[in-house]
Amino acid sequence: MPPSALPGLVLRLRPLGESDLMLDVFTEPMGRLTAVAKGGKRSKQRFFGVLLETHLLEMNLEPTKSPDLWRLASAKVMASHVGLRQDYRRLLAAGPVLELLLRATPVQSPQSGALELALAVLARLETGDTPAELGAGLAVFLVRLLDRLGYGLNLDACLHCGRPLEQMKSARLSLGGGLVCPSCPPGHRDHQAPPGLVKFLAAARDLEPQALSRLRLPAGQAPLALGFLADFWREVVGHDLPSLGLALRSLRVSGSPSGR
Numbered sequence: 256m257p258p259s260a261l262p263g264l265v266l267r268l269r270p271l272g273e274s275d276l277m278l279d280v281f282t283e284p285m286g287r288l289t290a291v292a293k294g295g296k297r298s299k300q301r302f303f304g305v306l307l308e309t310h311l312l313e314m315n316l317e318p319t320k321s322p323d324l325w326r327l328a329s330a331k332v333m334a335s336h337v338g339l340r341q342d343y344r345r346l347l348a349a350g351p352v353l354e355l356l357l358r359a360t361p362v363q364s365p366q367s368g369a370l371e372l373a374l375a376v377l378a379r380l381e382t383g384d385t386p387a388e389l390g391a392g393l394a395v396f397l398v399r400l401l402d403r404l405g406y407g408l409n410l411d412a413c414l415h416c417g418r419p420l421e422q423m424k425s426a427r428l429s430l431g432g433g434l435v436c437p438s439c440p441p442g443h444r445d446h447q448a449p450p451g452l453v454k455f456l457a458a459a460r461d462l463e464p465q466a467l468s469r470l471r472l473p474a475g476q477a478p479l480a481l482g483f484l485a486d487f488w489r490e491v492v493g494h495d496l497p498s499l500g501l502a503l504r505s506l507r508v509s510g511s512p513s514g515r
C-alpha cells in the first residue's frame with residue numbers, strides 16, 4: 256500500500272474513456288507507477304488544474320483490482336514548474352527528463368535518488384535562460400540517471416586496455432560506456448572527448464546532489480556532451496528517444512557562439 260500524501264512527478268497523461276485520465280507518475284518509494292483519475296478529463300472537477308505533466312503532486316492512492324494500477328483518490332500540486340511553460344526551449348530541455356523516467360525505469364521498483372535528481376534538474380531548467388545553461392542541466396540529468404540505473408560511465412581508465420586517464424594524451428568516448436585511449440582501435444561511433452568534457456561527465460556522475468545545480472559545461476561543449484549522451488542513452492534503452500532528439504535540435508539551433 257503506498258504511503259499517504261505521496262509525492263509524485265507527473266510524467267504522462269492519457270485519456271481513458273469519456274471522462275477519466277491515466278497518469279504515469281514517478282515516486283521515490285515505488286518508482287514509476289500508473290494511476291487512474293476518475294473524472295480527471297472533465298473541467299471544474301476536483302482535479303482541475305492539478306493534473307499536468309511536470310507537476311509534482313502530493314497524492315493519495317487507493318488500490319484497484321489490478322496490482323499495477325492505482326486509483327488517484329486526491330491530489331494537490333506541490334510544485335508546478337511553471338517556468339518550464341514560459342519558454343519553449345525550457346520545456347523541450349525538460350522533455351527527456353520525463354521521457355527517460357517513463358521509458359528507462361522499471362514499473363513499481365524504487366530508484367533511490369532519481370526523483371530528487373529529476374526535481375533538482377527541473378528546478379534548474381525552469382530558470383535557465385541560455386542554451387549553455389539548459390544544455391548543462393540536461394546533461395547532468397543524463398549522466399546521473401545512467402549512474403543511478405547502473406549504467407554509469409567508466410571515466411577513469413580505458414575500457415579496453417585499462418590504461419588510466421592520467422596516462423592518456425587524448426581520449427575518445429565509446430558507446431561501450433566510457434573512455435577509450437588512443438592506442439586502442441577506434442570504434443566508428445566513438446565521440447570526441449576533450450579534457451573539459453571528461454571532467455564535466457565525472458563531476459556530474461560523482462558530485463553531491465546540491466552541487467550539481469552549479470555544474471557548468473566548458474564553453475561550446477554542450478553539443479558534444481549531449482550528442483554523446485543521446486547516442487549512449489539510445490544504446491542503453493535500445494530504441495529512439497524522440498524528446499531527446501527534439502531537445503538537442505532546440506539547443507543546437509540556438510546554441511551558436513552567443514549561447515555562452
Ligand SMILES: [Zn+2]
Pocket residue numbers: 413414415416417418435436437438439
Ligand atoms: Zn586502451
